[in-house]
Amino acid sequence: xxxFTVAVASAAVAFALWATASxxxxxxxxxxxxxxxxxxxxxxxxxxxxxxxxxxKVASVPEGGSFGEGAxxxxxxxxxxxxxxxxxxxxxxxxxxxxxxxxxLFLPTAWQGKFLAVGNGGFAGGINWLDMAPxxxxxxxxVSTDLGHNSSVIDLTWALNQPEKRTDFGWRALHGxxxxxxxxxxxxxxxxxxIAYSYYNGCSTGGRQxxxxxxxxxxxxxGALIGAPAWWTSHLNNYVTKxxxxxxxxxxxxxxxxxLFSVIGDEVVRQCDSADGxxxxxxxxxxxxxxxxxxxxxxxxxxxxxxxTSAQIETAKKVYxxxxxxxxxxxVYTGLTLSSEDQWYILLGGxxxxxxxxxxxxxxxxxxxxxxxxxxxxxxVKLAERTDPGGAQAVKFDTSAFKRRGxxxxxxxxxxxxxxxxxxxxxxxxxxxxxxxxxxxxxxxFLRFFLIPGMxxxxxxxxxxxxNIAGAFQPGAMGSGQWSVPxxxxxxxxxxxxxxxxxxxxxxxxxxxxxxxxSPLDPSSGLLAQRPLCPWPQKAVYDKTGDVAAASSWSCxxxxxxxxxxxxxxxxxxx
Ligand SMILES: *[C@@H]1O[C@H](CO)[C@@H](O)[C@H](O)[C@H]1NC(C)=O
Ligand SMILES: *[C@@H]1O[C@H](CO)[C@@H](O)[C@H](O)[C@H]1NC(C)=O
Ligand SMILES: *[C@@H]1O[C@H](CO)[C@@H](O)[C@H](O)[C@H]1NC(C)=O
Ligand SMILES: *[C@@H]1O[C@H](CO)[C@@H](O)[C@H](O)[C@H]1NC(C)=O
Numbered sequence: 001x002x003x004f005t006v007a008v009a010s011a012a013v014a015f016a017l018w019a020t021a022s023x024x025x026x027x028x029x030x031x032x033x034x035x036x037x038x039x040x041x042x043x044x045x046x047x048x049x050x051x052x053x054x055x056x057k058v059a060s061v062p063e064g065g066s067f068g069e070g071a072x073x074x075x076x077x078x079x080x081x082x083x084x085x086x087x088x089x090x091x092x093x094x095x096x097x098x099x100x101x102x103x104x105l106f107l108p109t110a111w112q113g114k115f116l117a118v119g120n121g122g123f124a125g126g127i128n129w130l131d132m133a134p135x136x137x138x139x140x141x142x143v144s145t146d147l148g149h150n151s152s153v154i155d156l157t158w159a160l161n162q163p164e165k166r167t168d169f170g171w172r173a174l175h176g177x178x179x180x181x182x183x184x185x186x187x188x189x190x191x192x193x194x195i196a197y198s199y200y201n202g203c204s205t206g207g208r209q210x211x212x213x214x215x216x217x218x219x220x221x222x223g224a225l226i227g228a229p230a231w232w233t234s235h236l237n238n239y240v241t242k243x244x245x246x247x248x249x250x251x252x253x254x255x256x257x258x259x260l261f262s263v264i265g266d267e268v269v270r271q272c273d274s275a276d277g278x279x280x281x282x283x284x285x286x287x288x289x290x291x292x293x294x295x296x297x298x299x300x301x302x303x304x305x306x307x308x309t310s311a312q313i314e315t316a317k318k319v320y321x322x323x324x325x326x327x328x329x330x331x332v333y334t335g336l337t338l339s340s341e342d343q344w345y346i347l348l349g350g351x352x353x354x355x356x357x358x359x360x361x362x363x364x365x366x367x368x369x370x371x372x373x374x375x376x377x378x379x380x381v382k383l384a385e386r387t388d389p390g391g392a393q394a395v396k397f398d399t400s401a402f403k404r405r406g407x408x409x410x411x412x413x414x415x416x417x418x419x420x421x422x423x424x425x426x427x428x429x430x431x432x433x434x435x436x437x438x439x440x441x442x443x444x445x446f447l448r449f450f451l452i453p454g455m456x457x458x459x460x461x462x463x464x465x466x467x468n469i470a471g472a473f474q475p476g477a478m479g480s481g482q483w484s485v486p487x488x489x490x491x492x493x494x495x496x497x498x499x500x501x502x503x504x505x506x507x508x509x510x511x512x513x514x515x516x517x518x519s520p521l522d523p524s525s526g527l528l529a530q531r532p533l534c535p536w537p538q539k540a541v542y543d544k545t546g547d548v549a550a551a552s553s554w555s556c557x558x559x560x561x562x563x564x565x566x567x568x569x570x571x572x573x574x575x
Pocket of ligand 1: 044069072073074150
């Protein structure tokens with residue numbers, strides 16, 4: 001029976017391929033003439049730079065070489081290694097009388113006519129050389145900007161009373177980098193070798209940057225891979241302070257000490273792991289788990305390191321709940337998800353709320369370095385919406401101009417994310433559907449959203465969950481010489497290659513196989529598990545007999561618009 005249903009399914013696939021295939025007679029692209037190509041030297045690039053831009057460095061990197069700025073690049077001090085042969089260029093661009101940004105550009109010798117821009121993280125000010133590195137391996141020229149400042153991920157003090165620098169952070173540095181980066185790429189390879197396709201890859205702030213660029217400049221990219229986007233800056237960065245205050249001050253009986261986060265996390269796994277029908281230590285369907293908080297309660301009302309008081313339980317409930325404004329009742333942000341506890345230390349573990357929140361209020365919103373977080377109130381959400389410091393928020397949900405030109409987007413988010421709430425991406429997806437008049441099919445034609453159970457913020461997993469899809473930061477987190485998914489550098493496992501296949505060959509992404517290793521950031525520790533991710537709201541379904549750790553034991557229900565599956569899906573399930 002299995003044999004038969006596979007044949008039916010592949011007939012359907014074959015038909016789909018046939019229907020979208022280009023004519024077999026299409027000529028292969030002409031080989032590139034070398035005559036118009038710029039040399040990889042300062043004089044050549046200086047001659048093509050526009051006014052306002054200055055060259056910092058031009059360097060030839062040999063096959064297997066390394067490039068970056070080391071410790072001078074505060075947030076990205078690790079230089080990528082094992083690069084393909086390329087030309088590395090660093091440029092500074094004046095963006096106003098009081099601001100400028102820098103960007104780096106990799107121009108691989110083995111260029112395949114493609115351009116890639118990568119994003120940053122948090123409030124980092126530095127060129128993300130490590131995330132650029134996969135570009136040349138894919139045959140793509142790659143750019144990254146420092147966003148116009150030099151700082152760590154959690155340092156926002158550069159923004160105080162600096163509206164122009166905030167604008168560079170919000171959108172101007174990335175947009176200018178994409179425009180000038182394309183110009184230099186085109187100049188380098190010569191006019192007979194056009195940039196055929198442009199891509200974007202970013203997570204967290206990087207996700208926000210990509211969405212913002214697509215919303216305002218739909219021609220910038222043909223495809224975008226967007227992870228855990230911090231898209232709703234005005235709300236999210238106020239929510240971060242509000243969330244921190246739930247657990248403050250530390251002297252209050254309601255305070256949950258950091259040591260108890262894992263007590264909550266363990267109870268979540270105990271109660272919620274099986275909600276999806278498979279007991280594997282991975283909370284796949286937190287929304288199906290009716291969590292019983294009373295199981296956490298200290299008997300006799302005591303205070304111990306293995307249970308919570310009722311006041312602490314009330315705090316935990318608030319952390320998981322969607323937040324509404326105490327000023328006007330309006331929606332502020334989605335709460336953290338059950339299974340995010342391992343990362344609670346980031347926003348809930350301090351003696352004051354996180355710099356991602358308080359820094360935003362001080363240095364972006366109020367321009368008041370002495371502002372005290374104890375003065376927080378929800379009226380700041382509306383103030384931030386109204387003033388939108390830096391023009392950073394990505395809230396123009398109608399991306400039909402991007403879709404019309406053939407743009408495709410893959411959005412993903414870790415279910416165990418304890419920094420940028422997972423459900424916020426679901427909210428973004430829902431708002432997009434709303435902007436397309438409720439037409440889900442019109443959205444799935446160009447945008448697909450994948451939840452990654454057990455994955456934390458952008459990368460890694462504390463529960464052995466398959467998480468790696470070559471998203472932003474993922475190769476770099478595994479080592480300076482990594483790119484794609486080690487051992488599985490193909491479109492079934494690497495989300496960027498899946499996106500490329502969708503953009504260039506019209507094959508929509510119906511699943512991505514996520515991978516993890518015995519030590520999640522060390523592929524040399526040996527393969528631990530693989531599992532397909534399915535476009536939301538679908539989830540991978542276990543075949544009930546195969547090895548849970550093998551991707552082949554799972555399948556994605558077909559993405560259906562009206563909630564009805566084709567007959568052959570039910571056939572496969574029931575026979
Ligand atoms: C950033 O600032 C630090 C000092 O805080 C300096 O050492 C470093 O060179 C600067 N980096 C760049 C790229 O300008
Ligand atoms: C619980 O007891 C510990 C000492 O055992 C103490 O340090 C802590 O403040 C107490 N916490 C609460 C919430 O009473
Ligand atoms: C809310 O906070 C802002 C900034 O601290 C302050 O100016 C405002 O007066 C506060 N509003 C209320 C109602 O407390
Ligand atoms: C998104 O929409 C779905 C379907 O209408 C709904 O069930 C879900 O609660 C929404 N999620 C969010 C975060 O708004």
